[in-house]
Amino acid sequence: MCTTRILIIHDHFPGQFGALALHLAANGWDVTFATRTMPVTGPGYRVVSFTPHRDPSSTTHPYAQPMERAVLVGQAFARTALALRKDGYRPDVILCHSGWGAGLFARDIFPKARLVSYAEWWYNSPGTDIAFLAKSYPDVSDQGPDAGMVERARNAHLALELASADACLCPTQFQAAQFPPSIRRDLIVGHDGIDTGFFSPGVAKDPMLGGRVPDDARVVTFATRGMEPHRGFPEFMKALPAILGADRRIHVVIAGRNQVVYGPRPIRLRDWKAEALSTLDLDPARVLFTGALQVNEYRNLLRRSDVHVYLTVPFVLSWSMLEAMSAARRLVLSDTEPVREFAGTDLAILTTISPSSIADAVLTALDDVSDRPQRARNCIKDKVPLCDCLSFRQETLSRSL
Known part of the structure; x- marks a missing residue:
């Protein structure tokens, strides 16, 4: 042959x-x-x-x-x-x-x-x-x-x-x-x-994320290729004062590069991370930027996450959302069409891309004791293994x- x-x-x-x-x-x-x-x-x-x-x-x-x-x-x-x-x-x-x-x-x-x-x-x-x-x-x-x-x-x-x-x-x-x-x-x-065997629930190898996150912290994670409006980054940052103010144990870990990957010229000309940090009153000890992560590091981040947030406008869906589903995380996702193709309210908490709605959704998700995480993993194992x-x-x- x-x-x-x-x-x-x-x-x-x-x-x-x-x-x-x-x-x-x-x-x-x-x-x-x-x-x-x-x-x-x-x-x-x-x-x-x-x-x-x-x-x-x-x-x-x-x-x-x-x-x-x-x-x-x-x-x-x-x-x-x-x-x-x-x-x-x-x-x-x-x-x-x-x-x-x-x-x-x-x-x-x-x-x-x-x-x-x-x-x-x-x-x-x-x-x-x-x-x-x-x-x-x-x-x-x-x-x-x-x-x-x-x-x-x-x-x-x-x-x-x-x-x-x-x-x-x-x-x-x-x-x-x-x-x-x-x-x-x-x-x-x-x-x-999605490699469901790799992106699976498990114990994080570095639960304190380099010593910058307390062992008993409630960790909210956000991962993005670029810190930009296409992925809801400015609105997520504006939601942080309410999220952090609700519980001193909450820490936020943001993975990704400070860059704009998508969008027209008015969006590309702005540094959205710098704007957020200069205008918002955030405790730097509780907001960690990791930079871009290798795949093993990203899995470790997901395994430490108590709530993972993924936001997108109606655009190309990121693998990272499906990988977080496969890892059986509690999820806060934007209520947009590409997201709904894979996840509904039975698998995640859906939110509009607005700071107040994001904050409410994250705080609700932190206390969610439903089986949404396992159902989200089962969905990925069934639809896109x-x-x-x-x-x-x-x-x-x-x-x-």
């Missing part, structure tokens, strides 16, 4: 494809991974790199700048792919994250390979996220008459990639619903999967052949 050769492409190694690459390699597939961010150690399969030779030009029309950036990334990958082809490499199937343009020319280099695209988001005007934020941040919606055209143009490279794909993957029903009907009807919806999701992805890739 011939070995299936798969070429996986993701700008930021390993992205959503780390577990899948290991799974395929363990099942006899010949895996090659192309990326811009090389791993520190060998993952057990071949990894190659590509790097754009320049940044987009500042003189390029603003509508076309996302496309130029994608073309440069696609060109960089094409050069790496040409070198692979020259050495005799021919993939049977290509799996590409279509967010940055790396797969634009994959079919030109390997015309006989089946191409499977992974699509996360389609930009609408206004998008569900921006329309939601505009209610609280008026300057977000005041972007001028060409804002819609800018958003439409951001889809250009994604549309080109999807047009050449043999199959298109999307992780959630909510994300799939953002695509136009002509694309949405062909999307194969299936989550990347990693082993089932990987098998589904492998089956989808095999069908594309």
Whole structure:
């Protein structure tokens, strides 16, 4: 039986494809991974790199700048792919994250390979996220008459990639619903999967979190890639005076980088952490910022958590929420559509993204003695266990052949 050769492409190694690459390699597939961010150690399969030779030009029309950036990334990958082809490499199937343009020319280099695209988001005007934020941040919606055209143009490279794909993957029903009907009807919806064996209840290895949290503290945790309105960070911070004032034993631990990952220019120009710390009266001994965490550290944080808070506007759902569900934590979640796809009031306490509502929800959750945590874990074990999701992805890739 011939070995299936798969070429996986993701700008930021390993992205959503780390577990899948290991799974395929363990099942006899010949895996090659192309990326811009090389791993520190060998993952057990071949990894190659590509790097754009320049940044987009500042003189390029603003509508076309996302496309130029994608073309440069696609060109960089094409050069790496040409070198692979020259050495005799021919993939049977290509799996590409279509967010940055790396797969634009994959079919030109390997015309006989089946191409499977992974699509996360389609930009609408206004998008569900921006329309939601505009209610609280008026300057977000005041972007001028060409804002819609800018958003439409951001889809250009994604549309080109999807047009050449043999199959298109999307992780959630909510994300799939953002695509136009002509694309949405062909999307194969299936989550990347959560390792429920790893993200499980257990004893925290460092229950005092480096000595900064008392052993008897009631710990409220918040984890985010970026401290920004898309993930409810400003509102969470404004809720802290009421939360901390309710019980001297409460300590808050916030994981993540002080950065803005998502949102338009008015949001990106502000330092939301600095603003919160300068305007709110918070006891620094009871509010701990850990910075970005490795996966083992994040699991340890969850295991020490008495209540974990996850907030998001209607946007791409973070793995961190599902991992917290898998770890059987008491949860306070934003009452928004991507959250409700996986968790309702039977699994978590849902709240609006407002400081007073968040504070009330957290204090209620701290005293919640229901079986919501175990039900949340059971939900993840039933809906998106990693082993089932990987098998589904492998089956989808095999069908594309």
